[in-house]
Amino acid sequence: MKKKEIETLFKKTPKKGFYTLEKDGYLFVLESLGLFKYGLLSVIEEKGPLNEFIDRLVIHNQYVERSYIVNNEFGVVLNRIDINALELLLDEIIAFFKDNHIENICLHCHQRKDLAFFYNDVNIEISCEECLQEVEYKEHSSHLLRGILGALIGCIIPTFLFIISRHIGYLIAPVGILYGLLAYYGYKKLGYYMDKKGICASFLTAVVTMFLGQSVRYVYDVVDAFQANWKIKVSFSEALGVMPGLINGSVLAVGLVYLIYILVFLLVTYVIIIIIEKRKGHHFNVIEKL
Known part of the structure; x- marks a missing residue:
């Protein structure tokens, strides 16, 4: 996908290679991994037949190279996907989330709150403002x-x-x-x-x-x-x-x-x-x- 194609669906961020999308109340981050690969990321509740859905994505979608759920972080690694196929995949994922009442949660407290995208020096996070006020983001000094x-x-x-x-x-x-x-x-x-x-x-x-x-x-x-x-x-x-x-x-x-x-x-x-x-x-x- 070209950058202009991605930006017709996703919003560009200050972090190079990262894009955000809010669709039907769900938040997603798209990361360019290089070599025509992309990572689609979100933070969700782990419930329902989620593992079966993840396996089905890999088996039935030719563009999905890998999918996973780790500590509520949902990710899909995409290979050589075009913008139309990506939009269809997003619709499929969102439909599954809705059918199983799966919602976005905060990356830190894992609670349903008012969430937003936050940019830091390394990546884009889906989090609530309360957690970001409590978590110390600072450059650690080595000994x-x-x-x-x-x-x-x-x-x-x-x-x-x-x-x-x-x-x-x-x-x-x-x-x-x-x-x-x-x-x-x-x-x-x-x-x-x-x-x-x-x-x-x-x-x-x-x-x-x-x-x-x-x-x-x-x-x-x-x-x-x-x-x-x-x-x-x-x-x-x-x-x-x-x-x-x-x-x-x-x-x-x-x-x-x-x-x-x-x-x-x-x-x-x-x-x-x-x-x-x-x-x-x-x-x-x-x-x-x-």
Whole structure:
């Protein structure tokens, strides 16, 4: 469906990809999921043959990819549906609700009240004003030191793999992805929350541990060089002492190439995680009644 077609039936909202509809006393939210998919959402009472109706939608409607009811949140995932088919589906859903005396309820208190659409930083909610006055919507602050500790712990595994893979170039990609995943979620685990400072701190932690890993790789390169060229076994501490005099520009350049590759995969992983987490977020600091 094109945006203009959607807007003939639904109302555009400040949140990109979200639309609202009030029809026959029922409130619906339409969310664009990308790749020609849409999510039709509402908050309703769970009663009557609702589960059978949900199953029937998937079986008999070619556009319904999935339907569900979870904690009073009714949802239908639609694939490649046109506006006419969407309108017919809405009529079918509303008719079922009316026949079974199913009403919209508040997302928070699950009561029948005067409901409205409310916009926050992440999505559109169907709620009553009383609940929104009681619920605190604010940006949570992460615990910086605990979060950095979590990111450091998470970076142990990719750093170890980075060090032992100095002769195996194809491990660079998964190492970069692991740095991103474990640094991000390590920070979030111990920092209790992920905010902007958490994103920056965990990313920098991954970069710092990555450079430390490369430094250790240089030391082992010195150990290997003594063994290969002079058949001399040197310890890690001995190699560390002579490393500054043996590492030249060409060696540093090779190491820099590895670091750039890992940084690219790290950055891409972070971007993907942030996009996914933003869609799943539950902490907001802006509320607007639509």
